[in-house]
Amino acid sequence: MTVASVTAAAAALGVLAGGTAVAGTAGKSAAKAVVTRAALDPALTAGRGASVGFAEQEAENAVTDGTVIGPGRDAYTLPAEASGRSAVTLQPGQYVDFTLPAAANAINVRYSIPDAPAGGGRTSPLKVAVDGGAARTMTLTSQYAWLYNQYPFSNDPDADLLHPDYWVTECGCVPQATTPTPVFAKPFRPNHFYDEQRLLLGRTYKAGQTVRLSVPAGAAATTVDLMDSQLVAPPKVDLLAANVLAFGADPTGRRESADAIDKAVAFARRAHLKVYIPPGTYQVNRHIVVDHVTIEGAGNWYTVIKGHQVDLATPAPDNSVHTGVGFYGKDAAAGGSSDVHLSGFAIQGDVRERIDTDQVNGIGGSLSDSTIDGLYIQHTKVGMWFDGPMSNLRITDNVIVDQIADGINFHTGVTHSAIAGNFLRNTGDDALAMWSEKTEDADNTIDHNTVQTPVLANGIAVYGGSDNTVSANLIADPIREGSALQVGSRFGSEAFTGKLSITDNTTVRAGTYELNWKIGLGAIWFYALEKNIDADIQVTGDHFLDSTYNAIMLVSDFPVKDLYSITGVHFKDIQVDGTGTSVLSARAKGGATFENVDARNVGAVGVNNCGSFNFPATGSEFTVTDLGGNDGGGTTGPWLAPWELPNTITCNDRPAVVPPPAPSAW
Incomplete structure (x- = not known):
């Protein structure tokens, strides 16, 4: 600046x-x-x-x-x-x-x-x-x-590179291939x-x-x-439930309460009662396994379930080396859990390092025909991580902050489920994700959530799957190696099939600098890394405000640029208010349609069309189809000019950034 x-x-x-x-x-x-x-x-x-x-x-x-x-x-x-x-x-x-x-x-x-x-x-x-x-x-x-440092990070500001053989752009070298001791500033990243x-x-x-x-x-x-x-409401009281105090739980937090909560859960299941956890801080240093039970607190400002991260004597079968506070359904391989309802309490963990194999999440396992409502989750690895197959889970009105990794992740065969009305801030990876690894996630909705300042990766990411919807969310200020919205064929995900709807979302100050590629990402970006992206994808009614680089990006990694394409993406009724560079950056083969996409305060040429970088005489490998009503632009003229259609090469690999003015009423 x-x-x-x-x-x-x-x-x-x-x-x-x-x-x-x-x-x-x-x-x-x-x-x-x-x-x-x-x-x-x-x-x-x-x-x-x-x-x-x-x-x-x-x-x-x-x-x-x-x-x-x-x-x-x-x-x-x-x-x-x-x-x-x-x-x-x-x-x-x-x-x-x-x-x-x-x-x-x-x-x-x-x-x-x-x-x-x-x-x-x-x-x-x-x-x-x-x-x-x-x-x-x-x-x-x-x-x-x-x-600090390279993924999965270190707590030591003076640490040397965790992966000395990785490309480190800050010193412009592959360290082991050039100099055994690369020069880079500490603390690193x-x-x-x-x-x-x-x-x-x-x-x-x-x-x-x-x-x-x-x-x-x-x-x-x-x-x-x-x-x-x-203005926090008074504590909720439930006199008819199984009160954990009656089973020996300690509301002062001095003694471990996990066994007492287990006893209350077992009694409540036999007696067909809810479990009630009254105001207090309860020390829980392991998983509470839940199935066919309702557990409610007095409100997440009053009932706090708090635990230490505990070293395991030997690694668990899933390679976890720690355990900690969390409410878990049974593994899907063991049949999973169902009819679980959790509400009105806080979960505060003690996770200070990222170990991807650790099961130290606030909520985990497999939960079908269940609800999670009104929780506050802080300092766990992932707020909620679900491994399917499972179905019919509804997650509403929770606050998830200060995570080392994701906020909520639907992983492997989660279907007919919803994430709605949640607030997430300061996640260390994708705040909200559907990851169709091995088995597709299908018929799920991510609706009316707010995501702020995800430090790494994306606000909302969809990796494969079928007939999913991302609607009416607000995503702001992604920091690095991702953006506000991503549609990605990566991480071993199944292909996109059926329809994906991305509707009526607002992004603001989105689009980060991709350190390895040395380019700016779009507020929404489509990434064909491992498969074609060719499902019916409808991006409708979205607002992209104050995008740091481009509003929309479609990209494939250079080593696979001639293998995979992006097609079947349709943009309609979009507002773009401010881009540092273009409205559209195309860095893949394929094509997309545009209808009623209005733009203003565009910092560079409206369409930056590089295709897959072969630059044939016939034009770009990426085709832009104008369905009408595409208006506005910036200092270079209309964002979608006739001369750019259908596949004019307008490639500027790293265009200059022109910071846009603050967004205003349209």
């Missing part, structure tokens, strides 16, 4: 000399509550994403004497991983003030503090006071943040900077009152990304 653009951004945020942001006003008395969704005016996302019980406020819109950082989208930087790509850094003695937009008795703070010098994290206090009243202290931690913490305030405060977050003397510099405020 240029000095001029940094200055302009600072001015737009009302940053005074010394780094004091005052939200465009001259004094605290004029402060207003600025509520956004994914750092956007909520009007721009109406009808899309999850309906949540909290109001999200960005720190850069609040009153502060700290320093606004960003906006910036370069991976491995604090601004890039912040919601809206901007945040506020507070030194000891500094504060940020949020004005409550509505009555609230609880807050959630998304923040980053430095790692310990040798890795492993540290703690630091943050003071919370309302309208100058007595301050409470939150103890922040970076123990679940700060990963730091990422996953942020964490969040919730706090019940002890009473209800009114709209207009001010919540001050301040860093006391001697504490670590603290970057505040945002604050959520919420």
Whole structure:
């Protein structure tokens, strides 16, 4: 970013000399509550994403004497991983003030503090006071943040390359083939900077009152990304259920409660009762296996199931080397579980490293004819990972944050199931995924979810499958090696068959820089790596806002570019508001149709058509079909000009990026 653009951004945020942001006003008395969704005016996302019980406020819109950082989208930087790509850094003695937009008795703070010098994290206090009243202290931690190096990452900032034979673009070499000791900066590729913490305030405060977050003397510099405020309902009570306290569960969290919960589950099944877990923190350090049972808490702010990660004496048959807190259905090979209903509690794990074979997920196994509703899941490897075959699972209104890997993954033969109304932030891999490995996922829906700041991979990814729908989701700020939406033939997935509908979704600030290819990805990208993508794919009614590079990409990896193609993709009734480069980047053979695709603020030529890079005299191997109504464009003219049709080669391998203006009402 240029000095001029940094200055302009600072001015737009009302940053005074010394780094004091005052939200465009001259004094605290004029402060207003600025509520956004994914750092956007909520009007721009109406009808899309999850309906949540909290109001999200960005720190850069609040009153502060700290320093606004960003906006910036370069991976491995604090601004890039912040919601809206901007945040506020507070030194000891500094504060940020949020004005409550509505009555609230609880807050959630998304923040980053430095790692310990040798890795492993540290703690630091943050003071919370309302309208100058007595301050409470939150103890922040970076123990679940700060990963380094190549996949699957390290907690050691001084580690050498995990894979010294891999291509490392930062030093422009294949290390073992050129120099035994490649030169690269340490810590190498730091990422996953942020964490969040919730706090019940002890009473209800009114709209207009001010919540001050301040860093006391001697504490670590603290970057505040945002604050959520919420009016949490009183705890739910169920006097007719099997109460886990009656079976010896400890609500103080000092003693292990797994055995007591198991006993309550067994009794409830015999007596045809629900299991109730009242307010408290319950220590659980292994899986609770569930089948034909309903387990409900008092609400996820009150009932917390929390556990340590435990080393296994010997690896499990699935090669897990740890276990930890989680609610698991039986394996599909053992018949799976069914008629399981989980609601109203939190699951907080203790996962600080990524080991893909470990079963340390919040929810796992196989669950058919079941529901999961109103959970809060944090610090597990994956929030929910399901291995089918299984069917008829409905996952609704959950909050999943701060994961080392995925948020929710339907893996292998999940059918007739839905993921709806969930909120996910700061996942370490695909936030929501359908992965048809070995057996296809079919007739599933991912609908009205909000995904923010997935650090690695995609907001929503579909890998093969049949007759699935991705609709009315809001996806913002993907960071690296993925984007907002992906349709991919990769990871050993079955082919796409039937129909795939991608309808009425909104993406914002999507499209990351692909480190290995050294190109920018589209907000939505189709990737034919292992098979043709040739099903009926309908992309309809989607809005692509402020795309860092292109809005739409269709690509095949260079070694297989002449083997696989992408066909049968139809774009209709699309709005593209702002692209750093093109509306469409075609880097594969095949073709797509376009109808009523309206674009504005396009940074480069509308269609960047490279085909499969053979450049035959007959034109590109990728055909663009104009079905009419494709309007608008940018400084180079209409985005879909007659001269580009049907397969004019307009290939610019790495076009210059022109940052678009902020999106606005169409």
